[in-house]
Amino acid sequence: MKLLVNGTSMDVHSNTLxxxxxxxxxRDAKVATAVNGAFVPAAFRATYLLSDGDSVEILAPMQGG
Known part of the structure; x- marks a missing residue:
């Protein structure tokens, strides 16, 4: 399946987030995730099914001030 992950087109074999x-x-990283612009909480990632063409954003927390 082809996904857009953080703006990069990828062929993947993963069917869940x-x-x-x-x-x-x-797997164990503290990240925020969104699929097609909608936030997906960590508790739902195991059951969130991806579809061909989905756009996935994976964001790590940043510190600063």
């Missing part, structure tokens, strides 16, 4: 994060090495 959680599986995509694991494939990207982010």
């Amino acid at each position: 959680e599986a995509l994060l694991a494939a990207q090495g982010l």
Whole structure:
């Protein structure tokens, strides 16, 4: 399946958001996720099914001031 992940087109074999994060090495990372512009809470990632053409954003928290 082809996804747009953080603006980069990718061919992936992951069918859930959680599986995509694991494939990207982010299984235990503290990140925020959105699919097609809609926030997906961590509690729903395991059951959130991805579809061909979805746009996924994975954002890490930043510190600053």
